[in-house]
Amino acid sequence: MDYGLTPAQEAFGRAFEDFCQKQIAPRAAAVDRAGELSRENWKDLVDMGFFKLYHPAKYGGVGEDTDFVMRAMAEESLAKACAATFLSAGASIGLCGGPILHHGSEKLKAKWLPGLVSGEKIGCFGLTEPDAGTDAANIRTRAEKVPGGWKLYGEKALITNAPIADFGVVMAVSDAEAKHFGVTAFVVDLHGPGVERSAPYRKMGLRGSPTGGLVFDGAFVPDEDVVGEPGAGFIQAMQTLEFGRISMSHFGIGIAEAAFEAGCKYATERRAFGKPIATKQAIQFKLVDCKVEIDTARLMARKVAWMKDEGMACADMASISKTFATEMAVRCADRVVQVFGGWGYTEDFPAERFLRDARLGPIGEGTSEIQRELIARALLGD
Ligand SMILES: Cc1cc2nc3c(=O)[nH]c(=O)nc-3n(C[C@H](O)[C@H](O)[C@H](O)COP(=O)(O)OP(=O)(O)OC[C@H]3O[C@@H](n4cnc5c(N)ncnc54)[C@H](O)[C@@H]3O)c2cc1C
Missing domain, CATH: 1.10.540.10 (Acyl-CoA dehydrogenase/oxidase, N-terminal domain)
Incomplete structure (x- = not known):
């Protein structure tokens, strides 16, 4: 390498x-x-x-x-x-x-x-439902075949961009008997009839990224807007989430780096007992621990990117990288709140935002728990 x-x-x-x-x-x-x-x-x-x-x-x-x-x-x-x-x-x-x-x-x-x-259109990806998140094979949104296309019925939840998206790739059950092979991916025009959106959820963090629900009540999708073959949707969704995991590693590293840089700056400016708090070993070690973890996470993420560029299979490494980078970001953002002291707890400084934003990482695109299951399966067999 x-x-x-x-x-x-x-x-x-x-x-x-x-x-x-x-x-x-x-x-x-x-x-x-x-x-x-x-x-x-x-x-x-x-x-x-x-x-x-x-x-x-x-x-x-x-x-x-x-x-x-x-x-x-x-x-x-x-x-x-x-x-x-x-x-x-x-x-x-x-x-x-x-x-x-x-x-x-x-x-x-x-x-x-x-x-x-071109950025003129905004897209979203609809897999999660109110009763099916991690257990994605259990989705209930269904697609009924009609002349020239399909009609969708059901509900999606926790979808990034749902309140504003122009269209979305939506997973629905087109053949309930076929289980995993009965899920199909549809490109749905979200401005069309039969589609309703929830108001954006009020979230802990990432508030500048609207998240919401979608309700389909007979939304029509022409045959030409089926993604690939009917029945291939579940595998397509899992492959999409592999790319998503790689991006979530970068999400974690980016937030951790922002928190770390803000923490270093604050530590050299803020004085206590006549000296910058950066002179205290307790503060230095928090920042050093951030640096050690960020560089480790970046090495892993770059390895995954390199493996992708080389055309190598990297699903396991993507899970390892995602788990470490996103959990590391929460740890770093938390340490930096501590470096800021009481001001870290206020909205006057960015430390609290980094912590709120970082907290999505171990949840989105496959939770940390499910990443550990996947890694265990790769290590130990099913
Ligand atoms: C801000 C935000 C944006 C999102 N954007 C999207 C999006 O664009 N598109 C989309 O489809 N979804 C999106 N999601 C949904 C996200 O992918 C799900 O929240 C996530 O997959 C977890 O599903 P859940 O919330 O239903 O939790 P659940 O599946 O109910 O899990 C609850 C807890 O149980 C644990 N758990 C569940 N099953 C197991 C198991 N087998 N072993 C061990 N532990 C388990 C989980 O890890 C978790 O800790 C978004 C979520 C958020 C918060």
């Missing part, structure tokens, strides 16, 4: 970090307070070409010019600058765009991907 970056990767990483710190990070506190997606951030991401990193040139992307290592750097910088914007952008271009790109027909890709890549 080569740990060095190519000159192109290095230049890209620097430019993207610079862009995120100049354009996105200064708005993060206001975005959190406003509790809605920042359209300004979205436009800046479009202008910077973020969405293009994920799709080939024929759909408006940058095709072969991008790679997983570059994407890793971009995702980490974006999560560091504004984790909420990262979450919504990833749900649109990755969770929604990914299954269309990897499993859809040419017609499906040409119809839906250019809107996501």
Whole structure:
């Protein structure tokens, strides 16, 4: 394995970090307070070409010019600058765009991907339901065959971008007898009849990324908007979540890095007993522990990105990386709240936001518990 970056990767990483710190990070506190997606951030991401990193040139992307290592750097910088914007952008271009790109027909890709890549459309990914999250094979939303297409009935919950998305990749049971092989993925126009949305949930963190529910009552999906073959939806969803796990590692590393940098700055400025608190070993060790864990998480995540670029299977490594990086981010953000003392508990400083935002990591895209189950299965057999 080569740990060095190519000159192109290095230049890209620097430019993207610079862009995120100049354009996105200064708005993060206001975005959190406003509790809605920042359209300004979205436009800046479009202008910077973020969405293009994920799709080939024929759909408006940058095709072969991008790679997983570059994407890793971009995702980490974006999560560091504004984790909420990262979450919504990833749900649109990755969770929604990914299954269309990897499993859809040419017609499906040409119809839906250019809107996501240009940022004009916002996508979402509907797997979770009120009674089926981790147990995704137990979804109840059903698809009934009708002439020319399908009608969807059921409910999705906890869906990133649901309150604002234009369309979504939605998993529904098309053949109840076939169990895992009876789930189909549909691209659903969320502005069409038979679709209702809940109000955005009031969340602990990531408030600038709207999360909500979707209700389908006979929403019509034409045959051409089925993703791949009917019955392949469950496997497509699991493959999509593997990509999601890789992104969630970068989510954790980005937030932890932001917390760590804020903690270092504060520790050198805040004085107690006549000296900066950074001179106290108890404070130094908290920050050192953050640094040790962040660098460890980054090494793992870069290995996963490198394995993807090499075309190697990396599902187990993605689970290991996701588990460590997202739990590490909660630990780092918590330590940094402590470094800030009482001010860390107020909204006057960003430390509390980092902790609230980081807490999604061990829950989303497969909980830590399920990651440990997957890792155990890989280690010990089923
Ligand atoms: C902000 C946010 C954004 C989200 N965005 C999306 C999205 O865009 N699309 C989408 O489809 N979903 C999304 N989700 C849903 C998320 O993927 C689920 O919350 C997650 O998969 C867990 O499901 P659940 O909430 O139903 O918890 P449950 O499945 O009810 O789990 C509850 C607890 O039990 C544990 N548990 C369950 N089964 C097992 C087991 N077999 N072994 C050990 N422990 C177990 C879990 O780990 C957890 O600790 C989002 C959630 C949040 C909070």
